[in-house]
Amino acid sequence: MRTFNENDVLGDLDRDEKGNVVVLEDKNGRKHDKQRKPVNPRGYLTDPKTNDVIENMTGQPMFRADEVDERGELPAPFAIEKHNFNPHKLMGDFDYQDGKPILMKTSQGFYIDKKARRVNKHGWFAQAGKGDLLDKDGRKKFDKKQLNDDDIHKLFNYNGKRFDIKDVMG
Numbered sequence: 222m223r224t225f226n227e228n229d230v231l232g233d234l235d236r237d238e239k240g241n242v243v244v245l246e247d248k249n250g251r252k253h254d255k256q257r258k259p260v261n262p263r264g265y266l267t268d269p270k271t272n273d274v275i276e277n278m279t280g281q282p283m284f285r286a287d288e289v290d291e292r293g294e295l296p297a298p299f300a301i302e303k304h305n306f307n308p309h310k311l312m313g314d315f316d317y318q319d320g321k322p323i324l325m326k327t328s329q330g331f332y333i334d335k336k337a338r339r340v341n342k343h344g345w346f347a348q349a350g351k352g353d354l355l356d357k358d359g360r361k362k363f364d365k366k367q368l369n370d371d372d373i374h375k376l377f378n379y380n381g382k383r384f385d386i387k388d389v390m391g
Contacts, residue, residue: 225299228361230274230283232260236366261293278360308373310356311363313340343372 232254234242242264244252252260259267265274272286274295288296313334315322322344324332331349332340341347346355352365354373363373 226360226362227295228363229276229278230265230295231277231361232256232258232264232266233277234260234264236364238366240364240366261289263293263295265289265293265295307356310358311345311354313338313344313346315344341371345371345373347371 231242233256234244234254237243244260244262244264245254246252252262254260254264259269261267261274266277267273268275268282273282274284274289275281276283284295294300314336315324315334317323324340324342324344327333332342334340339347339349346357347353348355348361352371353361354363354368356362
């Protein structure tokens with residue numbers, strides 16, 4: 222589906238300074254994430270019996286082992302369009318003034334939306350303590366290291382013109 226996101230099948234892993242996933246290995250060479258769940262060389266969660274790539278919230282198979290290439294990469298078009306997402310599902314519920322969301326703060330200093338859900342200073346749903354961006358269902362969509370000052374990087378159209386995702390959200 223066009224709503225597929227790489228983070229739906231990615232294990233709980235850190236990223237290096239370039240934003241690449243850092244896969245962990247035990248002393249026997251088996252790859253795993255920080256929760257000791259098995260992953261392939263690309264960091265995608267795998268079923269220990271079938272080696273199928275599984276969804277990280279439900280554990281349901283997403284890609285059969287024979288669909289994944291020898292390096293552990295997902296099949297096309299999913300390998301190319303890894304970060305499909307609906308920005309509306311990442312943005313809190315706000316009233317707006319002059320086109321900008323009106324953010325509220327708790328007594329502890331955290332930003333929240335109208336439904337008291339935690340957001341960051343830009344209005345995106347954020348994971349407490351980590352800064353990763355989540356969708357409304359609590360699924361991680363962007364790792365903090367993929368962000369620019371807790372905001373989604375500027376995007377580019379096919380002609381190379383830069384734009385901000387919030388400028389094109391309807």
